[in-house]
Amino acid sequence: MDTVLEVKNLEKYYGNKSNLTKAIDDISFKVDEGEFVGIMGASGSGKTTLLNTISTIDRVTAGNIIIKGKDITKLKGNHLNKFRREELGFIFQDFNLLDTLTSYENIALALTIQKESPKEIEEKVKDIAKKLEIEDILNKYPYQISGGQKQRVASARAIITNPKIVLADEPTGALDSKSAKKLLENFEYLNKELRATILMVTHDAFTASYADRILFIKDGKIFNEIIKGKDSRKEFFEKIIEVVTLLGGELNDVI
Secondary structure (H helix, E strand, O other), X not given: OOEEEXXXXXXXXXEEOOEEEEEEEEEEEEEEOOOEEEEEOOOOOOHHHHHHHHOOOOOOOEXXXXXXXXEHHHOXXXXXXXXXXXXXXXXXXXXXXXXXXXXXXXXXXXXXXXXXXXXXXXXHHHHHHHHOOOXXXXXXXXXXXXXXXXXXXXXXXXXXXXXXXXXXXXXXXXXXXXXXXXXXXXXXXXXXXXXXXXXXXXXXXXXXXXXXXXXXXXXXXXXXXEEOOOOOHHHHHHHHHHHHHHOOOOHHHOO
16 A cells, blocks of 8 residues: 655754754654544644644654655745645634635635636536535535534545645534534545545544544653554544543543
């Protein structure tokens, strides 16, 4: 199976010599095409910093991030913007939808920027909307739809360009339990049926149990890794809780 993402000896420091914080401490791992990988860790563990460096929001201090054979740590300016726009998909906790655009327009925006024809855009938007069951809200604005619907619109926007990898930052954090479950089922669909490669940061064990593999981060390092394999989601959830307990987290923080 092809490797989509390779993180090699990654380090990220904040501050200066007199007050240096090492947020990421020599992390290395790979994500293969079609994988759904979760990243967990306590607040301040470095998990969000790690996602931010992979998403090109943050620059690394040392190490390499290679996506589909391209070292993105060496990209700058317009080359970096083009790569981010065309090769990465983003799903954020607060949706990041544009209030002045309809759901259709929010999903279509990336394709419009890439100068695809209106006909191609319409076909792609309607296709993904059907798959994510949001056809009936395409003409509505973000303020007219629920949090769960917003997150599905954001998911459609993230994968409409067929990115190499989808990066999700606490995607269920702003949702009620029913909406969160529906979103995670959509993630499963994106991953299993549409073969989207997903890297998701979450503090929530229930959310993490939908992934195939979990990397646990502690003090900027990979502390542990577990793989679902043939386990049921319930069995995987229980294994996640065991590791979270080892990490010193309170169960109330993750379930």
